[in-house]
Amino acid sequence: MTNPSRVGVIGVAIHPHITDARRSLEEILFDTTREALADAKLSIEDIDGIVVGANDQYDGRAIAVMAASGSVGGVDRDILSTPSAGEHAFVLAALRVATGQFRTQLALAWSPTEASPLHEVQRLAADPYFHRALPLDETSAHALQATALLAAVPGVEEAAWAIVVKNRRHGAAAYPGVTSPVAGLSDAYPLRWPLRADMVAAPTTGAVAMVLASPDWIADHQVQNVAWIAGMGWATEPSFLGDRKLAFAPALEAAVEQAYTAAAITAPLASFDVAEVSDTTPYQELLACEALGFAKRGDWLARAREGTFATGGKLPINLSGGALTLNPVFCTGLIRIAEVANQVRGRAGAHQRPGAARGVAHAASGGAMQYNTVVILSRGDEGARA
Amino acid sequence: MTTPRVGIIGVGQSKFTARRNDASYPDLVREAVVLALKDADLAFDDIEAVVYSLSPDAMVGIGNAERIGVDAVGAKNKRFLRINTGGATGISSVISAYYHIAAGICDVVLTAGADKVGECGDSQTVLNKIWDPTYERQLPLGTITMLAMSAVRYMHKYGMTEEDMARVTVKNRMHASKNPHAHLSKETTIDEVMASRLISWPVKLMDCCPQSSGGGAMVLASEKYIRERKLAAAWITGVGHCSESYYLGDRMGRGFVADHADAHALKRSFERSYAMAGVNDPQKQVDVAELYAPFSNTEFHSIEAAGLAQLGGSISQLREGRFSLGGEIPVNPSGGTLCTNAIAVTAMIRAAEIALQVTGRAGDRQVRRAKLGIASGNGGDHQFFGTMVIEA
Numbered sequence: 001m002t003n004p005s006r007v008g009v010i011g012v013a014i015h016p017h018i019t020d021a022r023r024s025l026e027e028i029l030f031d032t033t034r035e036a037l038a039d040a041k042l043s044i045e046d047i048d049g050i051v052v053g054a055n056d057q058y059d060g061r062a063i064a065v066m067a068a069s070g071s072v073g074g075v076d077r078d079i080l081s082t083p084s085a086g087e088h089a090f091v092l093a094a095l096r097v098a099t100g101q102f103r104t105q106l107a108l109a110w111s112p113t114e115a116s117p118l119h120e121v122q123r124l125a126a127d128p129y130f131h132r133a134l135p136l137d138e139t140s141a142h143a144l145q146a147t148a149l150l151a152a153v154p155g156v157e158e159a160a161w162a163i164v165v166k167n168r169r170h171g172a173a174a175y176p177g178v179t180s181p182v183a184g185l186s187d188a189y190p191l192r193w194p195l196r197a198d199m200v201a202a203p204t205t206g207a208v209a210m211v212l213a214s215p216d217w218i219a220d221h222q223v224q225n226v227a228w229i230a231g232m233g234w235a236t237e238p239s240f241l242g243d244r245k246l247a248f249a250p251a252l253e254a255a256v257e258q259a260y261t262a263a264a265i266t267a268p269l270a271s272f273d274v275a276e277v278s279d280t281t282p283y284q285e286l287l288a289c290e291a292l293g294f295a296k297r298g299d300w301l302a303r304a305r306e307g308t309f310a311t312g313g314k315l316p317i318n319l320s321g322g323a324l325t326l327n328p329v330f331c332t333g334l335i336r337i338a339e340v341a342n343q344v345r346g347r348a349g350a351h352q353r354p355g356a357a358r359g360v361a362h363a364a365s366g367g368a369m370q371y372n373t374v375v376i377l378s379r380g381d382e383g384a385r386a
Numbered sequence: 387m388t389t390p391r392v393g394i395i396g397v398g399q400s401k402f403t404a405r406r407n408d409a410s411y412p413d414l415v416r417e418a419v420v421l422a423l424k425d426a427d428l429a430f431d432d433i434e435a436v437v438y439s440l441s442p443d444a445m446v447g448i449g450n451a452e453r454i455g456v457d458a459v460g461a462k463n464k465r466f467l468r469i470n471t472g473g474a475t476g477i478s479s480v481i482s483a484y485y486h487i488a489a490g491i492c493d494v495v496l497t498a499g500a501d502k503v504g505e506c507g508d509s510q511t512v513l514n515k516i517w518d519p520t521y522e523r524q525l526p527l528g529t530i531t532m533l534a535m536s537a538v539r540y541m542h543k544y545g546m547t548e549e550d551m552a553r554v555t556v557k558n559r560m561h562a563s564k565n566p567h568a569h570l571s572k573e574t575t576i577d578e579v580m581a582s583r584l585i586s587w588p589v590k591l592m593d594c595c596p597q598s599s600g601g602g603a604m605v606l607a608s609e610k611y612i613r614e615r616k617l618a619a620a621w622i623t624g625v626g627h628c629s630e631s632y633y634l635g636d637r638m639g640r641g642f643v644a645d646h647a648d649a650h651a652l653k654r655s656f657e658r659s660y661a662m663a664g665v666n667d668p669q670k671q672v673d674v675a676e677l678y679a680p681f682s683n684t685e686f687h688s689i690e691a692a693g694l695a696q697l698g699g700s701i702s703q704l705r706e707g708r709f710s711l712g713g714e715i716p717v718n719p720s721g722g723t724l725c726t727n728a729i730a731v732t733a734m735i736r737a738a739e740i741a742l743q744v745t746g747r748a749g750d751r752q753v754r755r756a757k758l759g760i761a762s763g764n765g766g767d768h769q770f771f772g773t774m775v776i777e778a
Contacts, residue, residue, distance in 0.1 A: 062516045063442055063472040065770075079471075083450065125453060371466070
């Protein structure tokens with residue numbers, strides 16, 4: 001089924017690395033909201049509804065959306081929360097605009113680091129009878145996924161290191177001074193075997209906001225710089241890791257099919273100028289490359305060596321440096337979508353790909369990529385008509 | 387732009403109780419899903435997307451508990467997301483499922499969830515954690531003390547007595563006695579309520595909702611899907627949300643932005659739903675209401691926010707039986723939240739009950755000739771409000 005109504009992204013604010021400990025969570029959300037509204041050249045009075053991705057456990061508050069109500073402009077407004085994933089806030093906001101019942105939406109997510117150790121928080125998400133005692137946090141689940149790939153794909157570790165090197169290089173250009181490059185194969189200690197310390201970025205505090213609008217609103221206000229949603233898909237893996245074949249990503253493939261069908265994408269590698277994909281570990285970026293139709297697993301290493309997905313390559317992936325550079329865990333997914341929106345709006349700053357007109361974002365959340373969301377954004381509305 | 391119409395074609399709910407030792411949390415979700423699919427005469431393969439209804443994870447003791455609920459709702463490789471607006475979560479989930487269809491993305495969407503409030507230890511300990519850790523958490527606030535303050539203010543403004551509050555419990559218990567799904571279904575008297583243990587003045591034990599365990603699920607479908615298959619449906623004609631401030635201090639004292647006695651944002655939410663459904667005289671047009679009221683006193687301001695009585699006017703009208711089964715506009719004929727509160731799905735059950743009412747399937751609690759009904763959900767610290775208009 002195609003998207004029946006065009007929805008555009010008209011404002012973005014991305015903060016993947018907030019270090020100012022003097023600002024409260026509410027101040028961070030207020031500032032991020034104001035920045036996205038300013039980017040869209042509108043005021044909070046123009047916002048018809050809000051969807052936030054808020055996670056109780058990461059925030060240390062039950063019903064975490066409550067604290068956002070004032071600081072993101074929720075009072076007297078229609079505000080909803082998607083605690084399953086930050087990127088689900090974008091999905092629901094887009095659906096709400098597509099109904100024709102809302103002219104505008106604010107989608108927002110954040111991820112603090114000060115409330116509690118994230119691995120302990122994540123451990124509480126494991127089934128209490130069978131898996132919690134293991135202990136099983138998200139990094140452990142990601143490691144099991146990496147292990148499955150090591151067993152299934154010869155040479156995959158070298159391809160994974162090439163991803164780390166590429167994304168850290170991208171990250172150093174996008175966020176100078178924040179990240180350190182990685183030379184290549186490292187013997188850094190394993191966080192969770194086979195994931196070595198250099199293969200995963202430490203969690204950061206972050207926040208991201210996006211403003212979405214209907215075509216009527218965009219036309220009425222003569223907004224010029226729009227990233228139109230040309231396709232969107234989202235799907236989940238089953239609950240238990242033991243029920244999954246971790247070397248494959250069927251839910252991501254389902255999400256890709258939804259998005260590509262909507263946007264009539266048949267030759268993926270030639271269809272996009274940029275991509276931002278989930279890369280909490282480099283193995284996830286490899287799985288995403290396959291599911292998105294960019295490179296089959298047998299070609300991963302060759303494509304990495306050719307620089308196909310690096311700056312200046314045929315299809316640069318994660319020019320922002322991705323989550324391998326800066327990883328505000330719960331809002332990393334929404335940031336992938338926001339980064340692509342900025343690329344096709346020509347507002348990606350230091351890591352802008354000149355002339356980028358169409359891009360695809362893949363966001364994943366949960367252990368070993370349980371939730372997968374794919375969004376195609378296009379500068380012109382020709383893609384949106386597809 | 388014309389929005390495609392969306393109908394409710396399946397409803398499932400547990401027999402709610404204090405404990406369900408026979409069922410795990412995902413088991414309860416599945417129980418409701420199976421009932422809803424059977425009611426809709428559909429199979430898992432017919433479902434295109436799932437909206438998962440779960441309020442604070444801490445109630446079930448599992449972080450992001452929707453992840454282990456994926457199998458219970460049959461969502462593998464399907465569209466799936468979770469909603470949490472506190473106590474309003476259930477109705478927010480139904481409305482979010484509605485958006486999936488109204489946007490033209492899906493034809494058939496399932497929304498489902500469950501709660502084990504009766505097994506969470508102490509819900510008020512969990513609910514204290516909804517407040518800001520620096521300013522209001524250590525008072526300590528709970529949802530009972532929060533709404534007891536609303537009761538005191540409402541008494542001051544409109545003359546409500548403790549006996550008036552007890553009368554709400556008596557009415558809803560009488561209604562619940564006709565509802566096989568209700569948790570507390572034993573009829574009671576004003577004297578019994580007045581003699582029950584004081585919890586937070588003026589709220590007594592029997593002015594409070596129970597801590598319930600059980601599941602709820604609903605199947606929604608597009609008009610095209612319903613017409614092609616000649617299915618029976620209850621039609622969603624109005625939806626809306628509105629929220630108040632986070633800090634209770636902003637609703638009290640000099641310069642408050644909303645009066646804690648009333649339900650300002652609930653009223654605004656109903657205004658949005660009514661405008662969409664073309665309801666301009668609710669007192670004449672609404673046949674039945676299921677209003678989220680977890681404490682007896684809050685039913686009064688909910689009735690008024692829904693426009694079924696003037697501010698302060700619901701007290702005498704409830705006394706006269708206007709909101710009882712057999713009255714002019716029965717409110718909470720299921721017994722309502724006051725008799726059953728499995729928080730994650732309580733507000734969904736409000737919408738489900740109205741769907742049953744307007745399609746004449748509400749059994750002994752059926753309101754005669756009900757064609758248009760309303761439902762509401764309240765969440766957070768009386769902060770998030772979702773409302774729906776549902777018609778035959």
